[in-house]
Each structure stands twice: as C-alpha cells, then as structure tokens.
Amino acid sequence: MIPKPFHRFLSVLLVPLVSGCTFQGAPSFPIVGAYFPAWMVCGLTGIAVALILRVIFLLTGIDTLLSFRLFTYVALGVLSALALWVFVFGPG
Amino acid sequence: MQHVRISGKKPLGILIAVTCIGAATLLGVVVAHKSNKYPSSDSASIDAELVHVASTVGGRLIDLRVHVNQHVHKGDVLYRLDPEPYLLTVRQAEANLELANAEVENQKRLVGVKTANAAVATDQITRAQTNRDLAARTTERLKPLAGKAYIPWQEYDQARVALHNAEVSLAQAHQQSVAADMAVGDLKSSLAAQAASQAALDHARYELRQTTVIAPTDGYVTSLQVKPGEVLAPSQVLFTLIADDAWYVTAPIREINLSSIHAGDCVTVYSMINRHTPLRGHVESIGWGIMSADTTILARALPIVPRQMDWVHVAQRFPVRIQIDDIRPELLRMGATANVEIRYGAACH
Numbered sequence: 001m002i003p004k005p006f007h008r009f010l011s012v013l014l015v016p017l018v019s020g021c022t023f024q025g026a027p028s029f030p031i032v033g034a035y036f037p038a039w040m041v042c043g044l045t046g047i048a049v050a051l052i053l054r055v056i057f058l059l060t061g062i063d064t065l066l067s068f069r070l071f072t073y074v075a076l077g078v079l080s081a082l083a084l085w086v087f088v089f090g091p092g
Numbered sequence: 093m094q095h096v097r098i099s100g101k102k103p104l105g106i107l108i109a110v111t112c113i114g115a116a117t118l119l120g121v122v123v124a125h126k127s128n129k130y131p132s133s134d135s136a137s138i139d140a141e142l143v144h145v146a147s148t149v150g151g152r153l154i155d156l157r158v159h160v161n162q163h164v165h166k167g168d169v170l171y172r173l174d175p176e177p178y179l180l181t182v183r184q185a186e187a188n189l190e191l192a193n194a195e196v197e198n199q200k201r202l203v204g205v206k207t208a209n210a211a212v213a214t215d216q217i218t219r220a221q222t223n224r225d226l227a228a229r230t231t232e233r234l235k236p237l238a239g240k241a242y243i244p245w246q247e248y249d250q251a252r253v254a255l256h257n258a259e260v261s262l263a264q265a266h267q268q269s270v271a272a273d274m275a276v277g278d279l280k281s282s283l284a285a286q287a288a289s290q291a292a293l294d295h296a297r298y299e300l301r302q303t304t305v306i307a308p309t310d311g312y313v314t315s316l317q318v319k320p321g322e323v324l325a326p327s328q329v330l331f332t333l334i335a336d337d338a339w340y341v342t343a344p345i346r347e348i349n350l351s352s353i354h355a356g357d358c359v360t361v362y363s364m365i366n367r368h369t370p371l372r373g374h375v376e377s378i379g380w381g382i383m384s385a386d387t388t389i390l391a392r393a394l395p396i397v398p399r400q401m402d403w404v405h406v407a408q409r410f411p412v413r414i415q416i417d418d419i420r421p422e423l424l425r426m427g428a429t430a431n432v433e434i435r436y437g438a439a440c441h
Contacts, residue, residue, distance in 0.1 A: 030367070071113055072109045072112050079115055
C-alpha cells in the first residue's frame with residue numbers, strides 16, 4: 001500500500017517511537033469508566049510529538065533552518081499520528 | 093529591532109516543509125483508504141439468542157429447580173406447575189373415553205339385534221310368498237270347478253279372498269323387510285364419539301405434560317425473581333434463558349463500508365470484559381433493513397416527510413452480525429461492549 005522508499009523513511013523516522021510497544025488488546029482505552037477510541041490516542045500523540053519536536057529543534061538549532069514552521073510542525077504531528085495508527089492500531 | 097527572516101530565503105527549509113506536508117497528505121490518503129477497506133467498530137455489543145421460558149398451561153408454581161444466573165443444560169427440568177387440575181382433567185377424559193367405548197359395545201349389540209330382525213323380516217317374505225302362491229294355485233284349481241258348479245260359489249269366493257289377503261301380507265312383508273334393513277344402522281356415530289373422547293384424553297395428557305417445563309436449550313437463567321407459590325397464567329413468561337451454544341456480536345457499520353464486508357470474513361472481536369483477549373469470529377450476515385427516521389410511512393395514511401435542508405448527511409449504519417468462533421464464557425455476556433476489527437486484527441493472522 002505504502003510505496004517502499006516512503007515506507008523505509010517512515011520506519012526510520014517513527015518506528016523508534018512505537019517499537020517495543022507490542023500493542024495487545026482492543027483499540028479502546030477505558031479511563032474512569034468511559035472508553036476512548038484509538039484515533040483519539042493517535043491525535044493526542046500527534047500533538048505531543050509536534051510540541052516535543054518543536055522544543056528539540058529549538059534546542060538543537062534545527063528550527064532556524066525551517067521555514068513555514070507552523071505547517072511543518074503540523075505535518076510532522078499528523079505524520080506521527082497517522083504512523084501510530086498504521087503501525088499499531090490499523091490493519092497493518 | 094530584529095527582522096523576522098522571510099522563509100523564501102531558505103531553500104532547505106522549503107524542501108523540508110514540502111516533504112513533510114507531502115508525506116502527511118500521502119499517509120492520510122493511505123490511512124483513509126485502509127480504514128474504508130478494513131472496517132472496524134468500537135460500539136458493537138455481544139449478542140445471543142433468547143428463549144422466554146413459559147408453559148402453555150397455567151397454574152401454581154410448586155417446584156422451581158433453578159435459580160437466577162444458573163447454567164442449565166438442554167432437557168433439564170426447570171420448574172413444575174401444580175399438576176392436580178390437569179390430572180383430574182385426564183381422569184375425566186379417561187372416564188369419558190370408557191363411556192364412549194361402552195357405547196360402542198352397546199351399539200354393536202344393538203346392530204346385532206337389528207340385523208337378526210332384518211333376517212327374520214326376510215324370512216317372513218319367503219313365508220308370505222309361499223302362502224300367496226298356495227292361495228293362487230287354490231284359486232286357479234277352484235275356478236273351473238266353481239264355473240261348472242261342482243263346488244259352491246262361496247268356496248271359490250273364500251279362496252279368492254284368501255289370495256288377496258296373501259298378496260297384502262306379501263307386500264307388507266316386503267315393506268317390513270325394507271324397514272328392518274334400514275333400521276340396522278351402523279357404528280359410525282359411536283365410533284366418532286369414541287375418537288372425540290380419545291382426542292380429548294390425548295389433549296388432557298398433553299396439558300398434564302406441559303406442567304413440567306424443561307430447558308429447550310443450553311443456557312443461562314436470567315430475570316428470575318419469583319419463588320414457588322406464584323400463580324402463572326398460560327404462556328406467562330417466568331424467566332429468560334440466554335442460549336449459550338452460539339454467541340454473536342452486533343456491530344453497526346457505516347453503509348459506505350458494507351461493500352468490503354462479505355459473509356465469512358474473519359473478524360477480531362474484543363470483549364471489553366477483558367480487552368486484552370482477542371476472540372476470533374466471522375461475519376455471518378448483514379442486516380437487511382433498519383427504520384429510517386427521515387420518512388415515516390404510517391399504515392393507511394400519507395407518509396410524513398419533514399421539511400429540512402440538510403447539507404451534510406451522517407452515514408447510515410447497518411447491524412453486521414458476527415458469529416464468535418472461539419467461545420470463552422468468561423468474556424461473553426449479552427449486551428457487553430465489544431470492539432470488532434473486520435478482516436484484520438490479532439485473531440485474523
């Protein structure tokens with residue numbers, strides 16, 4: 001489904017984030033008696049990843065190389081959220 | 093005052109931005125495609141078949157052999173109603189059948205008597221015929237003698253009267269024979285009465301058997317909250333039996349995804365009773381109809397169509413019935429929330 005080079009790129013970029021996380025169980029998470037869907041977890045992860053990357057890039061100076069920062073960070077967050085779904089929750 | 097540098101001056105930054113946005117878009121398309129092709133639902137529920145346990149006859153509950161939440165096997169006695177009224181009915185029906193049997197015997201004897209009477213009447217015809225023939229011959233012999241005055245005319249007249257009497261007797265004997273034949277009759281009415289009594293007895297015995305209620309299937313007793321002594325009407329449900337020989341999951345799936353679901357497709361089911369254990373199932377069927385809220389068609393009236401101008405329509409969902417293949421009783425309770433992953437998931441590799 002995903003083109004090979006692109007797949008490799010994604011793996012290199014994101015698998016460290018989710019590897020070792022052998023996901024077992026239903027894609028719904030009970031929190032104080034309510035079930036939260038997996039896609040919500042993906043979304044929150046995406047937001048967190050974007051924020052963390054922003055901090056890392058600021059500290060390492062990579063941020064200065066970037067332009068269209070808002071779009072870049074949003075795209076990185078979306079990428080990580082979708083990758084989490086693909087590799088952990090999705091049909092694989 | 094520091095100038096914010098214009099992005100256009102950094103080709104590497106633009107390249108990174110374009111790459112990231114392009115990758116995100118591409119992956120988004122891939123994810124949308126996959127989630128359409130491999131539908132899932134997190135609002136499914138565990139389902140099973142039910143039997144509302146009742147007896148076809150009424151009466152007082154005298155013996156309750158099960159308690160709520162108990163597991164029963166097919167053929168177990170669940171409860172018994174007071175059989176006495178039905179025993180009495182059986183005895184009454186037995187007596188009625190005896191009566192009908194006796195009536196048949198009686199009727200047989202009566203038919204025998206009437207058959208004998210008919211035989212007697214037939215014999216009477218023979219006798220009357222013989223007498224008439226004798227009278228006819230006598231008249232025939234006396235006629236020339238009377239004509240030549242060898243015998244008194246009176247004697248000839250007497251012979252003719254005797255002949256006439258004998259003819260009348262013969263005709264009467266014929267009529268009596270016909271009447272006697274008709275009077276013989278048959279056993280039809282008493283046999284029919286016997287059959288009716290037999291059927292009434294069989295029905296009474298059936299009703300007596302219905303006072304003992306046995307489990308129609310393996311399952312769990314639910315909604316039982318009465319004790320012996322309760323009086324039940326015919327067909328009144330005492331409790332509900334959840335059949336546990338087959339378990340299902342009913343998953344609402346959007347209509348746009350139905351085309352990728354086929355009967356027999358592998359399904360991973362997670363019961364939220366223990367969300368870590370995947371259960372294997374397969375698609376059994378897809379619901380053929382649901383009630384539409386947009387249009388209401390009442391019987392004998394015009395359809396009700398509300399005025400509206402919706403631009404965005406939420407996809408309709410249809411219940412997909414999934415049969416669970418590996419039954420784990422500790423995870424299956426009717427109505428429990430379930431997650432299903434159709435054609436993928438831990439149970440479908």
